[in-house]
Amino acid sequence: MSSVSSQSQFRLTQPPSKVLHLRNLPWECTEEELVELGKPFGNVVNTKCNVGPNRNQAFIEFADLNQAIAMISYYASSSEPAQVRGKTVYLQYSNRQEIVNNKTTADAGGNVLLITIEGADARLVSIDVLHLVFSAFGFVHKITTFEKMDRFQALVQFSDVETASSAKNALDGRNIPSYLLPEHLGPCTLRIAYSGHTDLSVKFQSHRSRDYTNPNLPVAQSAIDANGMFSMGLDGKKLEPESNVLLASIENMQYAVTLDVLHMVFSSFGPVQKIAMFDKNSGLQALIQYPDVQTAVVAKEALEGHCIYDGGFCKLHLSYSRHNDLSIKVNNDRSRDYTIPNNVMVNPHPSILGQQPVATHGPPSHLYTGAQFAPTTEHSTIPQPSSGWATGFPPVPNSMPGQMNNNPYLPPGTMPPQMGHGMMQMPSHGGPPHTHAMPPYRPYHMQ
């Protein structure tokens, strides 16, 4: 009802805000000076200077209200006043809750979006991932990324306002899908606003900026050395050097993915020399070595984005590793050198998974029996390793190593047909109820 009831201009106690209002600033105070002033108290997320009739006022916005409170209360009791260039500045809570940047016609909307990537790992989001995300809405002309006020931001240029607004509407406030992120980073949230820009100026193709309309731009070395998993740069051309070793990361790993499963899948395209599996944060990754680059290229093209199991489980994401020859220290359930005869290497856990080192293209281990799926109460057949793979790692999946022998050499773009289907099947041995270890058979949309 009532209009602005709290507008008494000289109220002594402003309600707290994460925006602080500063006055009596020196002439043409810079944003950097404001950041320096606020930094001891928290993350300065935005500033605005040179405001007011004399252009000697400014705003500082903190990421968190408590940080603003910390600054106010510190100077409230400090004998030393806040100073910029030796000049005392006065500060109080602003009567706004956030700084609204007002570069140009913000609400009108433009073809360039200002993206703020939020999250602890925001800076690790590569420009290629951003390109991938925004390309879903139309041709992305240019992207620049930069850091401002402790925030990682990007400008994404589309052809027109319509495309930009559809991307904004769809993505604002959403997280980047985790499978697009290289190493299972923390969540990265997109905050999207319209930029005042209409045409970005990109001088080089680099890890910081790209012009997808101009493949002839000089390429900065940083673009090639960027460690993003998706290094498809200009017009989809691969900047990432090809390799005979593939790095696989597995998304939506509802089923356990074992060494043998990987070996079977990747053997469809040529002999697999070595596999090394490891945990990368919360996800599973594996390095798969072929004898030559060509085989790796075919396997990558064929398998990228495909699921090992029906229903979208265990989706593969592949990139070229920087390795050329893996060093396998020991054959175990996580790593194997298929080029070395079985008896050469010591297997510290010979029977944990009932697996024996398998020669390339060799027959599967005959030890795949129902025993592997037995409850852990059957101590007699399943030794319990100290770390307990039964808890940290689900039991051996319902893989069908019997199909290893007749995997055809598949043309690119197709998943071995029997693979997706066969993997969903139970071993003929059946076995006691153990369904907690495996998801129920549901062809589509488990979650």
Added chain:
DNA sequence: AGCACA
């Protein structure tokens, strides 16, 4: 020294 739209 007292709250910005550009």
